[in-house]
Amino acid sequence: MAVQESVLALQERLANEQRLVHLIDRIHAAKSLDSIFIEIQGEMLAFFGAERMTLYAVDHDKKEIYSKFLALDAVKEIRVPISAKSVAGFVALTRQTVNVADAYDAAELRRLSPQLHFDGSFDKRTGFRTAQILCMPVLHEGKVLGVVQILNKKRGTRFSKDDELSVTRLAKTLGIAFNTQAQLGAQRRGTKFDYLIAQGLLSQDEVNQAIGVARQRNIDVETVLVEQFKVPKAELGASLSQYFRVPFVEFDGRIIPPPDLMKDLKLEFLKRNLWLPIRREDNAIVVLIDNPQDLQRVDAIYQLLRGQQIQLAVGLRKDISMFLTMAGDEVHSRDSIGNIISDLGNEASVEREETAGTDIDENDSAVIRLANQIIIDACKARASDIHVEPYGAQHDTMIRLRIDGQCREYQRIPGVYRRALAARLKIMAQLDIAERRKPQDGKIKFRVSDGRDIELRVATLPTQGGNEDVVMRVLTATEPIALDKLGMTERNHHEIRAAAEKPYGLVLVVGPTGSGKTTTLHSVLAHINRPERKIWTAEDPVEITQYGLRQVQVQPKIGFTFAAAMRSFLRADPDVIMVGEMRDEETAAIGIEASLTGHLVFSTLHTNSAVETVVRLLDMGLDPFNFADALLTVVAQRLVRRICVECREEYHPEPGEFDELVHAYGVEDFQKLGVTYDDDLVLYRGKGCGACDNSGYRGRAGIHELLVATESMKKLIQSRARVAEMRKVARDEGMTTLVQDGVLKVLDGLTDLKQVKAVAIK
16 A cells, blocks of 8 residues: 555656646747746646746846736736835845745744735735745846745645745746846847837838838838828837837927027038937936937037037937928027027127126117017927026026926026126016116016017016026916816816806915916806906906906006905996905905905915915904805815826836825725726826927816815804814815825826825825
């Protein structure tokens, strides 16, 4: 009997050996890592008699391990950081083998290493219960190339030494296979169009056909793909970006190549070599070229821009030619910014020689042209603000533009012109050019080349060293946005409409400067702007005009303030009054009085949140009972950068990113949304393209927090309750905070959490 048992054991061992050899042969025969991940991983699992198995490869660039699996006929990827926060990450980090009987036994994990930690998030999401773990590094010549992790042995309480030996042999084979695949991948480096083939936009035969056509017509393949094969330019750009590992930049007529760099380069040389400096970014010059791997041309770039930090970007030949043509037109245009700055430099040199220590005059023709061109270029670039920042006569004056909420360097001009430029802008704004010791405010009316009239709100501020900064807000006259296009949630949209249709009461829109308060108010006014309602507005300045509204520009310098305008309105038979801002107790008190005497009053205020607005107005000295009776609703809002629709892509977030979203929204409240972390969860991000200047963002979207003055809220206002109490009641009654509304916009793919956190904290 004993002999028979030993024979059976020997036969089983031989069968296992044969299966193991078969597995090893299959691994060596695999054509790619993906086939090992997807096709062979299941056979390994059956061999070890376990419930689950994950085979990871190492991504050294991202310091992560990753695996791939098949889900609903689509290959998906999971990634884990190389760190002690998970067993697999710990094994990749330390090269130790982990063999535990219970993953949740902290004492057993500590005996192996005090650092070792089991990440149970997968179990929580799926309901799977991890028990035994056998995890081993995949090594080749001492280098970690991957990790084998096997979970829950079907027979026995833990993985045996024989299991460890089998995994060791398998891991050795995998190490050789992973290394071989890496070398093969390096040899077959791929082509510029692999991404297009992988995305199903083209077949290899079509690529070959396009190459043939390009040779016949003596043009580049990219032009053939766009024109003949109708490949979207953004997708072609993504393919080039992935291949060359640099950003893709598409032609945009609003992008102005740095004139101070262009004037030192010969245009004909750039056209022959197809490259040009396109912009400054993070103390580097971004140079656009059609082939960033052309060593001869790249070396020429570094020679000609010696001493500068260079960052390469890839573009289509046709787009680069268009940029160069536009740059040529700029060079030949008398009013190009490059020519103006060149003139400034020449005149400044002469001035220093002839009249040392004397500044240039503000009536100089180059200064006048410069001031005009700065405004024109800012409008072309969709800038909301222009910042002129001098640093003394010995340093260049920097000019920055705020576009989609972020400042970008636009140009530098000789420091000797700092006072002349500031004086010219003050003349245009009808300010006192002799007064440089105190701040001044004014307005510039300006007509751009396309016939549009714009207005700029100008603020001057004295800065250190006897300098004077100028900040100009660009106010383009526009039509109001429809109320249902503001991006409000269904609840917020319903409540603001309900408040706007009331016969009397007070509606406040609050937020910092530049958060879109006036835009929102005009959208609400447009909703109720009907012949039977008389609407008066007092604004500073009148940014948006509407037919049917009687709009008044206040002028504090002559005593015509918001408060004075409101008193006048009450004698002019109003139904609705909109006052640009409640800056003081007098304006606020008149607004409440008007709302209590049968008028609907709209206004704005600079506060951080809807609830804090109530406390701010009470602190101004308003009567809490009158204020509570008058108040209908308070809308707090911010503007977040919107993900560019041209290059927006889906991605599966990491568990940590999802947890951050949950905590930002509030764990209990988030559960009510019914959004769970699973393989189907996707968020969105911008890859970067020519339309968004390779930032991934273009335009802005609003996030809102709307407090309704219910009976319970009015009682809290009357009793001067604390902010925390009012916020709790408001949230219980359905208010979503700014951050919560932002998270909803993230889930909808409009923005990302980074942009929400940049403008709101609660």
